[in-house]
Amino acid sequence: MFLAFYLLICFTLVRAAPTCSLVAASNSVQPSVVSGSSTNSTNGTASGSGSIVASTWYAAWHSSQFTLEDVSWSKYSSVIYAFATTTPDVNTIGLQPSDTELLPQFVQAAQQNNVNAILSIGGWTGSQYFSPAVATAANRTAFAQAVMAVVKQYSLDGIEFDWEYPSKQGIGCNMLSSSDSSNFLSFLQTLRSQDGAQNLVLSAAVSVTPFVGPDGTPLSDVSGFASVLDYIEVMNYDIWGSWSNTVGPNAPLDDSCAPTQAGSAMSAVKAWTGAGFPANQIILGVASYGHSFDVASSAAVSGSSGSLTLYPAFDKSQQPAGDSWDGTAGGVDQCGNPNVVGGVFDFWGLIDGGFLTSNGTAANGIDYTFDNCSQTPFVYNPTTQVMVSYDDATSFTAKGQYISQAGLAGFAMWEAGGDSQDILLDAISSGIGIDDDC
Ligand SMILES: *[C@@H]1O[C@H](CO)[C@@H](O)[C@H](O)[C@H]1NC(C)=O
Ligand SMILES: *[C@@H]1O[C@H](CO)[C@@H](O)[C@H](O)[C@H]1NC(C)=O
Ligand SMILES: *[C@@H]1O[C@H](CO)[C@@H](O)[C@H](O)[C@H]1NC(C)=O
Ligand SMILES: *[C@@H]1O[C@H](CO)[C@@H](O)[C@H](O)[C@H]1NC(C)=O
Ligand SMILES: CC(=O)N[C@H]1CO[C@H](CO)[C@@H](O)[C@@H]1O
Numbered sequence: 359m360f361l362a363f364y365l366l367i368c369f370t371l372v373r374a375a376p377t378c379s380l381v382a383a384s385n386s387v388q389p390s391v392v393s394g395s396s397t398n399s400t401n402g403t404a405s406g407s408g409s410i411v412a413s414t415w416y417a418a419w420h421s422s423q424f425t426l427e428d429v430s431w432s433k434y435s436s437v438i439y440a441f442a443t444t445t446p447d448v449n450t451i452g453l454q455p456s457d458t459e460l461l462p463q464f465v466q467a468a469q470q471n472n473v474n475a476i477l478s479i480g481g482w483t484g485s486q487y488f489s490p491a492v493a494t495a496a497n498r499t500a501f502a503q504a505v506m507a508v509v510k511q512y513s514l515d516g517i518e519f520d521w522e523y524p525s526k527q528g529i530g531c532n533m534l535s536s537s538d539s540s541n542f543l544s545f546l547q548t549l550r551s552q553d554g555a556q557n558l559v560l561s562a563a564v565s566v567t568p569f570v571g572p573d574g575t576p577l578s579d580v581s582g583f584a585s586v587l588d589y590i591e592v593m594n595y596d597i598w599g600s601w602s603n604t605v606g607p608n609a610p611l612d613d614s615c616a617p618t619q620a621g622s623a624m625s626a627v628k629a630w631t632g633a634g635f636p637a638n639q640i641i642l643g644v645a646s647y648g649h650s651f652d653v654a655s656s657a658a659v660s661g662s663s664g665s666l667t668l669y670p671a672f673d674k675s676q677q678p679a680g681d682s683w684d685g686t687a688g689g690v691d692q693c694g695n696p697n698v699v700g701g702v703f704d705f706w707g708l709i710d711g712g713f714l715t716s717n718g719t720a721a722n723g724i725d726y727t728f729d730n731c732s733q734t735p736f737v738y739n740p741t742t743q744v745m746v747s748y749d750d751a752t753s754f755t756a757k758g759q760y761i762s763q764a765g766l767a768g769f770a771m772w773e774a775g776g777d778s779q780d781i782l783l784d785a786i787s788s789g790i791g792i793d794d795d796c
Contacts, residue, residue: 410761410790411589411641411768414783415440415478417775418460420683424775426463431471433783436559437774438476438518439464442508443484448491448500451479451508461512469513474559477508480520482529483692488521489533492545502549509558516559518591519546525570531693536572546586561589563643563770566597566626568633581634590635591770592626595645598747600677600701604669605653608747609645610732611756617669622732623757627764637765644757644769644786646776648708648748650701652676658738658745659725666727666736666745678744681707703746704776713737718750718781728752751785758789 413436416429429437439461443452453461461477468475480488491501505517522528524538535541546562549555562583568576569583583590597613597620598606606620607613613622623642631637651672660667677699679686684707685700708714713724714737720726725738733756738745749757761769769786777783 410792411435411770412787412790412792413438413476413591413641413768413770414774415770415772416464417773418457418464420773420775421460423683426460426467429467429774430780430783431467431473433780433787434473435768436474436476436516437464437468438478438770440478440773441481441484441520442477442479444480444487444491446487448487448497449504451504452484453508465512465514469515474515475513476516476518476559476561477512477514478518478520478563479505480522480563482522485520485522485528486532486692488519488524488542489535489538492538492541493535495544495548498541498545498548501545502552502555505549506552506555510554514558516561516588517549518561518563520563522563523565523570525572525574526565529691529693530695536574539569539571539577542569543582543586546583550586559589560587561591561641562587563591563593564630566592566594566621567629568635576629577633579634580630584635584639587639589639589641589767590630591641591643592623592630593643593772594621594623594626595643595647595772596649597621599649600651600674605651605672605736605745605747606669607729607732607734607736608647608649609734609749609753611753611760612731612733615731623760627766638767641767641770642757642761644754644771644782645749646771646773646782647702647704648746650678650680650703650744650746652678652743653738653745654743655740658740658743664725666725666738668727668729668736670745672745677701678742680704681710683707703748705748705750705782706776706778708737708746708748709778713739713746714750716778718778733757749782751781754782754785755789758786758791760789761786762790 412434414434415438417440445452465475492498524542525536568580571577595609597610598608610622612624613619627640630640653670653672657670658666678701679699680702681704683704684702687697687699689697691697709716712721715721720737728735734753735750736745736747
């Protein structure tokens, strides 16, 4: 991704033998994983060129199925705990009682493994009150102090802001202002200037297009954010899903070759760097899950070749259920809207559900196609008529290679517990050139 600023120091002409630390096996960027609190994030710039951020989100609500012991700590430089939430009181960062118990254990486990322990504030359901929290200088100071209190209380190495989204509605009942993006920048500056905040790792999870301005269109200059944030994590997933008009790739690497340009890793990097955000501060968000669709056999399979049609129509009224972690229907969300079936399959869920074998390849009786444009796979069960757009080792390897070629900061996988036997994690790491397979 971003072409600006990235200095490739191309000394590696000879492929060195793989080593057993988190360093590059082969490519010219010579990535080494940025680890532990040794990260020097002073002045909001990414740490030395050539270091790679290998990160993931740890979803606290899955902690009984995917425990802290299940995290492959040695393969990550940062792990992000999801989520603390915004609250109606700017002085209070929302943490459930279960979080106040788990978060200290998380921080201890991360730091024992020399991994940065980051807390994410916000998320799809936790972004309701960002807008008022950053609306005035007084609130920005109060919110920054509340964040610093949490940092100190839990000995965090960093904070990730997952505001979905400044000046743009997310779940449906977030408070919004047309000044959200500029207020957010002012807030981040206030936060960075707090005592003890200079060495915090600060990042923001963002859309595939830059923050929007008062007119609702992406800002043409977001370089100010790059001075106060170490990184952004571009959430390049949920690009197509049950809300779309046809089936499409959940997490496309490229979309310039697609029939519809809905966004992709490459388009996101182009958009953010075009607005002045350096490539080496961009972390590519990648997905260890996919979206399912009900697709009639006649629409799913093209001709006699048996290969799957790309972008087929699907039946919205028949949303398949995903795996056991999927959201189910019933009740209402915090905005009063009915909860619906999500249709999400984690990578392990595709194995559990019979789409994939235990080694992550398509199972017998399952149709598989790899879309050469999005560089992502699709599987189809002709018996149940369920098609899933997801990521596998092949697509994760391609994304890793792209991260390296484009000089991005690294990757962040939603979510740690979605993988199976590190098939995806190992694939993206090897695509980047990190050798951790000792
Ligand atoms: C971090 O970077 C700053 C600015 O480049 C430098 O002055 C400082 O010595 C560095 N700190 C460490 C611990 O490397
Ligand atoms: C500042 O924060 C308080 C909540 O603590 C909120 O009631 C108030 O509306 C905020 N100010 C603005 C201008 O949004
Ligand atoms: C593992 O994957 C290979 C293809 O790479 C496949 O031929 C083989 O059957 C799979 N083995 C298992 C046990 O699923
Ligand atoms: C995708 O590319 C590969 C390698 O170039 C090729 O073998 C395959 O047939 C292509 N698939 C499609 C669906 O175009
Ligand atoms: C807070 C801080 O130290 N900011 C500095 C970051 O680096 C730029 C460019 O070198 C300086 O102009 C800032 O003052």
